Amino acid sequence: MVSKSKKLIDSDIKVAISKPYKYGFSTKLDIDTIEKGLNEDIIRLISEKKKEPKFMLNFRLKAFKKWQKLKSPYWSNLHFSEINYQELTYYSAPKIKKISSLNDVDPELLKTLEKLGISVSEQKRITNVAVDVVFDSVSIGTTFKEELAEYGVIFCSISDAIKDYPDLIEKYLGTIVPTDDNYFTALNSAVFTDGSFCFIPKEVKCPLDLSTYFRINDQQAGQFERTLIIAEENSYVSYLEGCTAPQYDDNQLHAAVVELIALKNAEIKYSTVQNWYSGNKDGQGGIYNFVTKRGLCSGKNSKISWTQVETGSSITWKYPSCILLGDNSIGEFYSIALTNNYQQADTGSKMVHIGKGTKSRIVSKGISSGNSINSYRGLVDMNKKAFGARNYSQCDSLLIGNLSNSNTFPFISVQNPKTKIEHEASVSKIGEDQIFYFQQRGISVEKAVALIISGFCKEVFNELPLEFAAEADKLLSLKLEGSVG
Amino acid sequence: MDKKIPILEIQNLNVSIKNTQILKNLNLIINKGEIHAIMGRNGSGKSTLSKVIAGHPAYKILSGDILFHGQSILEIDPEVRSHMGIFLAFQYPVEIPGVSNEDFLRLAYNSKRQYEGHEEINPIDFLNLLNDNLKIVQMNSTFLTRNVNEGFSGGEKKKNEVLQMSLLNSHLSILDETDSGLDIDALRIISKGILHNLKDKDKSIILITHYQRLLDYVKPDYIHIMHEGSIVETGDSTLAKKLELTGYDWLSNRKKNSV
16 A cells, blocks of 8 residues: 655645636726727827826827837846737726716626725725725726815826826926836836826825725736825825736736835835736746836935735736935835746845935845746945945745745945945745644644745734735735645 | 553554665554553664654655554545644654744644534633643743744753643654653653653553663553564563663674574
């Protein structure tokens, strides 16, 4: 008689890994779309469809010209076939009228939102979070708008903001992330269709968490979202972002730009749980996620904190950064990046210390399983005038199985001798003996992995808003169930 | 003695790892309420035997069978074997960073309760239960907030194993060199812990050890000597004393002579 051999256990694990992606369904909707391809006429068409003021069209056209001169970045540790930008569709919107009450939304769409666990309908909305939902190219509605307006907080789609608050947009858009910052920011600036806009006035602590839910539905459409958050003096806001996409065999492109600006004493807390479709177990399909996120701590004592849980996408290219301009301003980056199967993640943070006494903290947790590649890439830059600035970075990697790959590329540039930089890194592996120890105590492989992962990620979970932390924890264990071989 | 009821029966067991055969035609019967000690040289297959009983996936069973309560367990997952009542105190308990000892113990305890069809115990009641068990191994409660075995001293790791043994209260406990590397006080505490577990007369224990010292505290009914993957000698407690005096050399000689 032969005992249940290791091979069998490995195959159990494979079955558990290939748990279907829960959000992989697509919704059949009447959509308003334009022909594929990218040229000046398309950009004019997008701008026209969105009834934008003239300055926006100029912004877009300028960006497009710059994009044509730029090249796709090659320095990351990512491997993917070239993207044919003429094969993509740059505008796709469900045919709905902009609505005041979300009760009149296409029932198909409402069903989809319910399946995704988002309640936008008036009766069922979550009580302490205001939600903006972006479906392919457009925002389909924002909750709690009026209530927030009482506090002077503006929370709406960026398309609405362009029409309703053109002065703010013209003043800030593209100032933190210049259009020609890189290939993808130029592309985004030329064709972005929607995203969220938040404005927190002076002395206001935003009473609700603001959140945007991004959903890619259309198979050919790229999603180019643009988010701008402005926190005026002495204000505070916590913003959350979630994303999912259907399961298609080909790759979809998502190239977002997020700009944050915190004035004197203001604080912005930005949390992301990214769960785009990551491709199947052979690496087919999935989202290409090229994102530029940057925050400017322009005022004294301001603070920007990025927290991200990256579990999806076949490719992630993302480096949320902080420019610490104001004296004593603080930048933080807490990240969990999980890759499985053939996923590739190249992510990290840039902390640029300009002001005196600025502080930054980077805590990055990378978990790699299957054949995936997971890289941390970061920059800590101490400028000439950054007297007394400090940085602490910690990069921990956890490997599962023998085929995954984990890298750390920390860059440090110091031009001021009165600064302090600390860097810690560790690599560990979930081993067979650890798992057997759990099993011997009656704990299943799934639970054991979940427990080890949550232990590994604890420091980052602590930074997430409560509901998000629970969701993220669940998401990670779901993604990894049984992936120990 | 009462009628003997076998709890563990190992029949002609042959086991290999990475194409090297470790256990050869091994036979062993443990009855309810019995204490067995297994001794033998390093590398004679004692730890392999303990891990195979617990279901470690790295070992391949070539032939033979292991019955627990009369049922073959070869096809049963390690966690279910644990629920059925097999406990293994590891020779080298692994460290698990990021997981607190208390959470680990509660999850282990509740998994077993769930298997037995009981409701999970809540954290507060569990803490009371734990505190009683902590007293047995004379450890203070700061032990619970630390990560599982992380940075534990050799003695603390072994105490943690005995704590888990007493908490899970299994029918059959296998202690793989739980007495190795302990100072005299720690050995006494651990022996007491083992004896505490044996208050229930139905419990059976396999002690894998190199030393007489432990057997002075926990008196075995049988002593087996393993040599090159088989049990070559079985006797009563006098056998251990003989080993203390003569070592294992006579084993190889005797084998040679018998050929």
